[in-house]
Amino acid sequence: MVTTIEPEDVDPADRIEELLSGDNVEGAAELLADMHPADQADLYDRLDDAERETMLALLSTEARAQLLEHLDEETLEEIAQRLPRVELPRVLDLTKNDIAADALRMLPPAEAALALAQMKTASEVTPLLIHPDESAGGLMTRGFVALHKDMTVGEAMTLLRARKPLAEEAYYLYVLDARNRLEGVVNLRQLIVAERDVRIEDVMTRDVVSVRPDTDQEEAAHLLQHYRLRALPVVDESGVLSGIITADDIIDVIQEEATEDMYRMAGVGVKEWAFSPLRESVIRRVPWLSFNMAWAFAGAAVISLFEGTIQKVAALAIFMPMIAGQAGNAGIQTATIMVRSMALGEVKVSDIARVLAKELTLGAIKGAIFGSVLGLIAWVWKGNEVLGLVAGVALFCNMLVAATAGVLIPMTLRRLGFDPATIAGVFDTMLTDLMGFLIYLGLATLLVDQLT
Amino acid sequence: MVTTIEPEDVDPADRIEELLSGDNVEGAAELLADMHPADQADLYDRLDDAERETMLALLSTEARAQLLEHLDEETLEEIAQRLPRVELPRVLDLTKNDIAADALRMLPPAEAALALAQMKTASEVTPLLIHPDESAGGLMTRGFVALHKDMTVGEAMTLLRARKPLAEEAYYLYVLDARNRLEGVVNLRQLIVAERDVRIEDVMTRDVVSVRPDTDQEEAAHLLQHYRLRALPVVDESGVLSGIITADDIIDVIQEEATEDMYRMAGVGVKEWAFSPLRESVIRRVPWLSFNMAWAFAGAAVISLFEGTIQKVAALAIFMPMIAGQAGNAGIQTATIMVRSMALGEVKVSDIARVLAKELTLGAIKGAIFGSVLGLIAWVWKGNEVLGLVAGVALFCNMLVAATAGVLIPMTLRRLGFDPATIAGVFDTMLTDLMGFLIYLGLATLLVDQLT
Structure with missing residues (x-):
């Protein structure tokens, strides 16, 4: 029988889940045996604790070993800890030995040593344990x-x-x-x-x-x-x-x-996904938002410096978010392209001069276009050509800030040995916020007599 | 000889490039012959027009066919158009037939038909031409x-x-x-x-x-x-x-x-990379920034509605960007997780209720944390408890807007048949800007007597 799988197909796992929760263990066992281990892994992820226990009990040692090869890290850890200690070495012997090494890494050292001592493939798996998880050594298998x-x-x-x-x-x-x-x-x-x-x-x-x-x-x-x-x-x-x-x-x-x-780039925890538990999502997202909030207070302090000017010319507040935001978005475009091009190996740190020259030119073009548009509209709308001039020039300058930051931040992060994506987008918007407010309100303060 | 390639290795292509530009054609030919076609492809990308011509001339028909298998779309198109018309059918016969089909798709129809008529593998390649490029049919090869x-x-x-x-x-x-x-x-x-x-x-x-x-x-x-x-x-x-x-x-x-x-998500042209020509980068990035700018004017119009309130309480302007920005970033976190989880098949449109419930709860938690912090700081800083209340409540409400938008926008895009990533981040910040200004300044206007 040839199964053509299409997006709309009904998930056969739904039936097993029903059987398991309805205690029809024989029916579930039969369907499970016909299921691809990759699909078993998906099903396992959806089950509650008691159902997981039952499902594992229904699988043979070989089937358990195959299941391990299709799990994500968290589930692998969970199963490694759940499997009876006397069974674990036999299951690990039958799985690919890079997976066995991953599972052992996730156990408390004493338990891992005990399991390893009872494994037939110990001599193949042991050398894999010395390499960090994200290196070639941590990824390799000895089964050649x-x-x-x-x-x-x-x-x-x-x-x-x-x-x-x-x-x-x-x-x-x-x-x-x-x-x-x-x-x-x-x-x-x-x-x-x-x-x-x-x-x-x-x-x-x-x-x-x-x-x-x-x-x-x-x-x-x-x-x-x-x-x-x-x-x-x-x-x-x-x-x-x-x-x-x-x-x-x-x-x-x-x-x-x-x-x-x-x-x-978005400042989300690397291990999060849509159904991560609420507690975990809070722990992963709040720290970065706190960091962002602290910087936003720096922006607020800059605006606060010019409170007197805003008091005199309330219309200034109207264009403030736009000058920060438009440049912030332009900077994220640049940063995204930098991060992805570095990840794909298309750009190296040594290309910095060439990339910066290009992005600055591009920033000047974008700044000229959007600065003129903003300047004209502000002039016509508020009937004050100096307000138009201040807004337009501020946006132009901030576009150059955005281009510089969009290139330099990811490249500096890479040079310092960090992942260039690390909140590159965030640093960029912080800088364009601060500089945008400073340039715009600073200029307005200098020319405040012509604005009122 | 076993070559272990490490990140620091000097690129052998540099020497060929030198030889080619120095007109040492024999030397270049010798080195080229020893080079993996994948590396030849990288080298080709770096050459100027005349050097490309020379390099192609130095490769045998077989080598040209192998080179085609390692090119990105633009370069494949460029070479397909550059190769002499009498040679093209022979090169395409020797390459994988999904690549041959891709190359033919990139030629003017009349030329493609002519080339196909002279190909020995025409019967294998022709069926591939009817399928769109991004479908399984467009990706497949007949060579099984x-x-x-x-x-x-x-x-x-x-x-x-x-x-x-x-x-x-x-x-x-x-x-x-x-x-x-x-x-x-x-x-x-x-x-x-x-x-x-x-x-x-x-x-x-x-x-x-x-x-x-x-x-x-x-x-x-x-x-x-x-x-x-x-x-x-x-x-x-x-x-x-x-x-x-x-x-x-x-x-x-x-x-x-x-x-x-x-x-x-960042609103960058899909085909762009770090060294895209300036003109192309302008064409790809400006339209989206224009769209963003148009929406920013909607935000400006909202602020403008409340110009009178700002005139009375200039301190309001200080917290305005923070209320929009903090929620915007929270929304991008949510949208990023949605987009990626949908791309990896972990979340479907039918999960909407479950995901929305989670993100709204999370939004309320984030809103309560950052709303209280902002409220307290605003109160202490500006010595006005009503200003603190208005800012705190506005941030709390805007966090709920961000959570809703972060879930609904990508899911709606998917349901309408678009890619859920399509400027999902942008829509989100637009909404949080607009709603943030409206809630914050609206509340402030209602309570303006207690703010002065």
Whole structure:
């Protein structure tokens, strides 16, 4: 049976959820067994505590191991803690070993050590534990197939038949020397297409793109995408193959990094999603809004300096938000393009002069257009050409502030080793608010006699 | 030789660029031949017109075909138009046929028809041309390997050896019936691990996840990621296999969609990047800023209604931007989470009640916190408790406006068939500006006697 999945399809998980909550455990078990582990993972996320317990009990050890491969971090942690301690090592033995390492990292160290001691794959999983989670080493799995260059294609195929590697780990076969140093790579297609008695040395590709265990996961994602690979070998300083990163993990990294950038720009907690518990959302969003509020008081203090001027010319208040806001939005445009171009590797910190020159020119053009429009409208509307001049010039200058900030803030953050997206949008609006009020009300104060 | 690429590595393309601009064509040709087509594509992007001409001339037909597979849309269009008309059909025959279809779509119809008529792969490429670029049909390639269920594993391997499929297209082999309807799938690993005399029917997986040609590319990306597949078959209404989408194309879609969402939220042109020509950047950014400016005048008009009140109580102007801005930022937090959660398929339009209830509660909490802080500070600073009350209540109410808008705007855009990211952030700040001024200055006008 071929299932064509379309957006409108009814979710089969709904029926299992009903059966589970209605205590029809046999019915649920039957449907569960037919379900893809990725869909089981989605279902699990939606269940309450008691239902989760029941669902896990209905899955075989193999099914539990497969389920682990499709979970997000929080749920992986939850299941790792929920599984009976005697069962955990057996489940982890059957899952991809990068996932097993992730699960172990999430347990209290004593429990992780105990579980590891009982695992058959301990020797493969242990080396993965030393690498930070967001590095190539933390992403890799040890489950690669190693060949020797003197083998024939037929021998390699016999080896594969005996090893029965996991699907994700079998596409590339790595050719290692006697000291486990990476010499080349052969893919399954090359193996099948070649004659059986040809030596591996004569089919293998020697020019292999690889990363080090400490390479950042984002850099690894770039390379895999750039060269359109299905897996990326991780090689240590002496050239020894430490593990491989598979394309499915890279797809997750790409999604994760894009979400992070969007959330960081908006000042939202990186781990939040639409159904995060209320308490968590409060904890994640309020600190940044507090920071924003503190800066807004700085803006208020600037306006307060000019309270006397506003008292004399109340019409000034009308254009105040526009001068800050229009430049703020222009700055966010610039910052967004900077952040994304840096994330995609299209712009480096060394491009700063070229980018700044472009954005300043663009800022001047935008400033000239919108400054003139605002100036004219303010003049006609309020019947005062000096008010028009003050508003127009202030917007023009603030557009230049926005362009400078939009380029310099993300680039400075990157140079200082932070993620360039870190509240880049926020810093930008803060600056354009402060500078906008200062320039506009300052000019108005200088020319206050012509404004009344 | 194993190349470990690290972020700091010097770009070998720099040397070719030097050689090309210094007219050392032989040297450049030699280095180019050793370069991965993905790196050739990056180099090509950096060259000027004359250098591009030289570089293309130095590549063989095969190398040109491979280069096409690594280009972004604009460069693909540029090369398709640059290649000599007699050469184009031969280059397109050698590239993946989804890329060939993309290139043909970018030519004037008459030229595309002429090129197609001279292509050997015309029968494979033509069906791809009828599908829109951003659908599964526009993304798929016809280059799949088809098997019959009565074949043995050995026969299938012999077929593969004869067909020599492209690397990206060979991992899954599709089992079709006599009318080309998809019956199952076998991957290379299953084939190698199985005995040679076993029938394909006994190794194949019957439960195949597939999409229709008109499925949106984002939905296809979801499925491939969700089930951790390397390719996704595209099947028409009668069950006939039309083509396959490979994981490398999906990675591009994921990056593209994430960029689009970020840019749409900030109101930046979707195709822009840091080094887009100035003219293009102006054309892409100014329209949205104009739209923003028009709305800002609506905000100005609201403030203008209350000019008399501001004349009496100039201190009101101090807190005006903060009440609009703090709520605007809170709204962008909500909108960002909505947009991303919808993009990742975590939230559907039908979840509206649940999400709205959560965000309204959250808005009330944020409003209570920041409203009290603002109220107290305004009271102490300006020595007027009614001013504190007015500012605090206005911020509280505007936080509820922000929460409602942050949920409803992206969801309404999605329901109307637009991308939910489309300037969702902008609409949100517009509403919080307008409503913030209205509530704050309206309240102040009602209580103006106690404010002076």
